[in-house]
Amino acid sequence: MYKSIVIGTGPAGLTAAIYLARANLNPLVIEGVQPGGQLTTTTEVENFPGFPEGIQGPELMDNMRKQAERFGAEFRSGWVEEVNLTGRPFKVKVEGGEELEAESIILSTGASARYLGIPGEQENVGRGVSTCATCDGFFFRGKKIVVVGGGDSAMEEANFLTRFGSSVTLVHRRDELRASKIMQDRVKSNEKVRWALNRTPLSVETDETGIVKGLKVRNNETNQEELVEADGVFVAIGHTPNTKFLGNAITTDDHGYIVVKPGTTETNIPGVFACGDVQDTRYRQAITAAGSGCMAAMDCEKYLEGSMVHDWSETLNP
Incomplete structure (x- = not known):
């Protein structure tokens, strides 16, 4: 007892x-x-x-x-x-x-x-892959950042990360976002944010030294694979x-x-x-x-x- x-x-x-x-x-x-x-x-x-x-x-x-x-x-x-x-x-x-x-x-x-479950993701958690902008955003000052997600959390993370990154690209597998309109409007009005909608994440890519260099995605319209260049990948899917x-x-x-x-x-x-x-x-x-x-x-x-x-x-x- x-x-x-x-x-x-x-x-x-x-x-x-x-x-x-x-x-x-x-x-x-x-x-x-x-x-x-x-x-x-x-x-x-x-x-x-x-x-x-x-x-x-x-x-x-x-x-x-x-x-x-x-x-x-x-x-x-x-x-x-x-x-x-x-x-x-x-x-x-x-x-x-x-x-x-x-x-x-x-x-x-x-x-x-929640993680995406794609190659290169778990291996690089804490080394370029993160699920917490508040915790890790500071480490990407002046660098390119990718945020994956389409809800309010992803919008908040993207907006917050523009304080640090040179650019923030928001990747979402659909062409429409789930986030509330007010959250979408805030992010869309931020000149540092770029958009990569209707793209499915495939893998976190690293260079020959093991440093994260971007997120490989599939363009769902063309079915072509693309590399979204980034030093940090933030997963914001809940x-x-x-x-x-x-x-x-x-x-x-x-x-x-x-x-x-x-x-x-x-x-x-x-x-x-x-x-x-x-x-x-x-x-x-x-x-x-x-x-x-x-x-x-x-x-x-x-x-x-x-x-x-x-x-x-x-x-x-x-």
């Missing part, structure tokens, strides 16, 4: 673990196959406070993990296959069939960026929250993100809290995830003390 189990080890989960451990609650932290979350695939992190010279993503996450361990957090590797939240204590089934019990649970399983293992136990929105009570990390089930990208549809930054991890730990501590008053008279609407 654990006082609290934290599922997920990104900035949110590890921050929650640090706070819980310092409160002598000895949390168990369950890591998936990618301990540390998306930051472990990021090279230089320059916007996390406290590191004026920047820090490597894997190093930052390793430091957070060590900090949590220092205060008594316990770590376990493996997938969580199922959770049973219908009674107390809560039950967490991990791969291999073992069932763990906890008085409270913090969900920090994050959201996975994220998928990692919530499938929860089944229907927790209230989520139409896209699968966990719904929390405004101003808190409380879910629809007392004693179950959510933090980080799994409940954040807007910011998705390491620092905001860490902040929500702190909130979740403090909410959890109050719950365990019995001082948290739950008022579920107001329905949490997605």
Whole structure:
């Protein structure tokens, strides 16, 4: 029996673990196959406070993990296959069939960026391929950039990246965009943005030294292959929250993100809290995830003390 189990080890989960451990609650932290979350695939992190010279993503996450361990957090590797939240204590089934019990649970399983699934993409993540303009735009100052996508997220990324790149080419497989008209208008009025619509991405191309040189696409009108020259390729086709293992136990929105009570990390089930990208549809930054991890730990501590008053008279609407 654990006082609290934290599922997920990104900035949110590890921050929650640090706070819980310092409160002598000895949390168990369950890591998936990618301990540390998306930051472990990021090279230089320059916007996390406290590191004026920047820090490597894997190093930052390793430091957070060590900090949590220092205060008594316990770590376990493996997938969580199922959770049973219908009674107390809560039950967490991990791969291999073992069932763990906890008085409270913090969900920090994050959201996975969607990728195109084309050759050269995964091999160059963090080396010219990115899914986060806010995180990596700075590294492409004065360079050519490609953004792939046709929704509001792609428009936002493209507009933001014009602050850094010499040009931004927006690639979309259809000749019409899914983005709202106001977002389209903003991008179309930006003289730095070029358009490559009705083109299907085929592969991320590199030069003989392994440096990204562009995105190979197929012109859907002519069926000819073209190379859109670029130093950076930003994939902006959305994220998928990692919530499938929860089944229907927790209230989520139409896209699968966990719904929390405004101003808190409380879910629809007392004693179950959510933090980080799994409940954040807007910011998705390491620092905001860490902040929500702190909130979740403090909410959890109050719950365990019995001082948290739950008022579920107001329905949490997605």
